Amino acid sequence: MAINSCPHPTDMRADTQAVTEALASAVAAAGLAPSIHDTRPWRWRMTDNGLDLHLESSRLSDVTEPDVRLATLSCGAALHHARVSLAAQGWRATETRMPDPARPEHLARLQVDGPAPAPVEALTVRRTNRRPPPGRRIGPDELAAIITAVHAEGSLLHVLYPNQAELASWTGVTRSTGTGSRHDRSALLAIRYKRGEQPMNWLRAGEALSAAWLTAAEIGVSLLPLSANVTYPYVVLHLSSIDLPINRIP
Missing domain, CATH: 3.40.109.10 (NADH Oxidase)
Structure with missing residues (x-):
């Protein structure tokens, strides 16, 4: 007799909700990323099981950033923050950079593939320090x-x-x-x-x-x-x- 191995509908709904919550947390973590003049020049679009990252040109100044290089670098930092957050929550994700050549502002897509074998330890939130350090050199x-x-x-x-x-x-x-x-x-x-x-x-x-x-x-x-x-x-x-x-x- 064949055994039906498909997940129960309630399990599927629970998984969908968990992924949605993980994606929302990843977007929140991405908001902590460093950006040029603190402009946060990115926009996220959430799908059923992934995130699309777009360069948000309306937040840029043609005078200070005409070629959007540092803005794109800022988006890369946000992308990495989102990746780390998903991994820290125990989710495995596939990253596709520049998924649509016809739309250069569409910088990347993160697709959640399923639970990771083991959640990685959460990394710490960035911080900077402009004050003189205590004197110990970095080892x-x-x-x-x-x-x-x-x-x-x-x-x-x-x-x-x-x-x-x-x-x-x-x-x-x-x-x-x-x-x-x-x-x-x-x-x-x-x-x-x-x-x-x-x-x-x-x-x-x-x-x-x-x-x-x-x-x-x-x-x-x-x-x-x-x-x-x-x-x-x-x-x-x-x-x-x-x-x-x-x-x-x-």
């Missing part, structure tokens, strides 16, 4: 974790040591209030870069920035991106040790 294991996270997203990270870093001359920016030479002596600078000048590269660069930021927060490292006056696709990351309470992505 090699902490730095290796951040480098690994960046490489996993298809980008590269080049670390600059104090005798190599002349940040002020690169950016033309004076130090912010509360920062100073003590900050620079105990911190590390790194250049996050992604080869290529296409929207796909910009999107992947944003995912790598998010991965570095979340990893840094999880291991107690402050990360401050300095990109406004640095030639794209290079983003300078200011890394320093912290000892602050940590919140987790829902």
